Amino acid sequence: MELDKFYRVIRFFGIGMIFLSFSWAIFKSSIPSERRPSFAKAVGLYTEGKFQESLEYYDIAVSEYPEFIHAKRGRARSLMQLGRDQQALEAFDEVLMLDPDSAVSFANRAILEDRMGLYAKAIEDYERAIKMDPKLGEGLDWFTRFLQNRKDKSKTLPERVETLKALMKKKIQARSRP
Numbered sequence: 001m002e003l004d005k006f007y008r009v010i011r012f013f014g015i016g017m018i019f020l021s022f023s024w025a026i027f028k029s030s031i032p033s034e035r036r037p038s039f040a041k042a043v044g045l046y047t048e049g050k051f052q053e054s055l056e057y058y059d060i061a062v063s064e065y066p067e068f069i070h071a072k073r074g075r076a077r078s079l080m081q082l083g084r085d086q087q088a089l090e091a092f093d094e095v096l097m098l099d100p101d102s103a104v105s106f107a108n109r110a111i112l113e114d115r116m117g118l119y120a121k122a123i124e125d126y127e128r129a130i131k132m133d134p135k136l137g138e139g140l141d142w143f144t145r146f147l148q149n150r151k152d153k154s155k156t157l158p159e160r161v162e163t164l165k166a167l168m169k170k171k172i173q174a175r176s177r178p
Contacts, residue, residue: 038064039071046074051081069099073108080112088112103133107157119164126161 042057055078061071076091092109099105110125130137137157155163 036061036065036068036071039068039074042071042074042078046078046081051078054078055082067098069095069102072098073102073105076105077108080108080115085112085116089116101132103129103136106132107136110157114160114164119168123161123164123168126157126164130157130161 038057039061042054042061045051045054045057055075058071058075058078061068062075065071072091072095076088076095079085079088079091089109089112092105092112095105096102096109106125107129110122110129113119113122113125
């Protein structure tokens with residue numbers, strides 16, 4: 001009988017925890033706690049692929065909170081998506097001056113440098129990002145690809161580094177030929 005009492009206590013505790021969790025979720029949703037609405041709007045627009053609109057809201061978020069690094073990083077990514085490469089490069093440089101320990105920012109800047117044809121700099125930033133956070137080198141997992149509606153598995157960062165190194169080697173060989 002002692003075991004039966006123990007299970008009732010566990011069941012009561014479990015049901016109580018579920019009830020408390022739901023109550024907390026309902027309570028939190030009823031309180032307007034959004035302290036950075038411009039940033040939240042920018043993130044949503046970026047996720048929807050509306051990069052020009054997201055840039056506008058990131059600009060507002062940066063003006064409201066000048067030291068908010070996530071807004072600056074989002075602004076840089078939006079500029080990159082819009083093809084405003086030089087502005088994006090300057091924005092990433094600013095982000096990395098403020099947050100030099102951000103492996104994600106180095107990886108993002110490397111992607112931009114890669115697109116711009118600045119392969120040596122891209123390799124350097126890719127390798128630095130991988131060294132800082134080895135998980136970045138693994139690429140997107142299946143669940144993230146599913147959420148972002150990406151059908152193909154893209155190259156991992158180490159694979160891209162090897163491709164760029166081979167490309168640079170071919171260019172050097174082509175230049176040295178008569």
